[in-house]
Amino acid sequence: MTIRAASDRSLLVSFGEAISWGAHQRVRRAVQSLHGVRGILNLHPAYTSVLVDFDPHLLDHGQAERLISRILEAHREDAAPPDRVVEVPVSFGGEAGPDLPDVARHTGFSAERVIELFTHAEYVVYFVGFSTCFPYLGGLPPELATPRLSAPRKHVPVGSVAIGGPQAGIYPIASPGGWRLIGRTSMRLFDPAATPPPVLRMGDRVRFVAEGRA
């Protein structure tokens, strides 16, 4: 583990440079044990690291680093919370998934085979971030990896299910985005009027279920 300053009010806690299940478990445990601690304002989990925003009026970098190290050490052996499995219904192709033909062309499979491979895999929510509950999913079959669009779309519809390089994700709100859209879910991952926790949380296992083709 390394801890270094990212700004005058944040530290970047890193568990290595390789995306792995082990690093993910450490990130998850760190978020669980540091959330709500006095002086710690916000946690930004990612694949192998957590950015910790602290209150510079209460802590300096040295104090924050010692506090974080002490808490992570005390929770080193904590069990992960029980796994949840969430099924996400998806309508593939057509207007809901305009990039499905491109993914088929890039991977050399038929569109039907892409859907089959995509729905047979089990995914893990590595973290939730970007803007508003976007789940970063690991577990995409490597043969489905497809590069992002060279120029992002200005408008990606809410619920779009997408492939971005070796990752998969779901757009929780309509936003710009550069991932390849292969389908859309009617499941609402984010409601601005509701208080999270969101539908998908870090560590959840996700299965996509085909609802038919649009």
Add this chain to the structure above:
Amino acid sequence: MIAPGFLTTVQDLGRFGWTHFGISASGAADALALRAANLLVGNAENAPALEMTLAGGEFQFEGDAVVALTGADFGAGLPLFTSMPVRSGQTLRYGPSRNGARAYLSVRGGLDVPMVMGSASVHVMTGVGGRPLRKGDVLAIGEAHVRRPRPPARNVPQYVPRTALRVTPGPQAAWFGGDLYLGSYAVSEESNRMGIRLKGPALANPGGHMITEGVPLGAIQVPPDGQPIVLFVEHQTTGGYPKPANVISADFWRLGQMRPRDEVRFERVTMEGAIELLREQEEWLYSL
């Protein structure tokens, strides 16, 4: 609300404890001016107040109130950084900005608006906390004042079109040389509460391998085109572009006051220097 202006929202000091769901703090773009506005009318410093952007609106009061106007001069024709009474039926009319980018209007007792996840701040891009104000909206004034209104502020911030932003090193500082500190940059029209886009000499982007990581407020990220973006109050919580530097906390308010085409330079300070500058800023707030 007779006219909303260009972009008028309810803001406080932000929503904390939700970035692990991808929801950044939001809050006032110039938190210093918002805090001053609240302290001057006798509110707690984080009370909900109005933030106006580039051009202000027109407001009619349906009851007597005590208000303070802080931040940039939007031509309301009233003294700034001063608490003052307004009478029932009186109209407050703002125009376009004459110096900075944002003006604040606080009301003694605070705005009585719903809290979402512990904050009244409107996150414009996602709709968390509500939406920008429209013509015909009516806002209730609360009773959450905590002391008597204060005398006018002295030594108030100056809003100028050429800004030096002080920075500390970012996580990928070693990837970049000192080019960031040589040139000056113009604030792009495409800037908003999510990020401030700068245009100027392209920074050589080393293009090393980087795994997406958490990004803090004020982070300067450099995409492949070499034009820096300063992450602002509605920023994404994670990002994959390298970051040579980070704007210091004591200069966050300057980010909120930069207008399109303003000129920006960057200056390095030490971490200790950054904290000292923040303490000095707090001293000014204690004087109110």
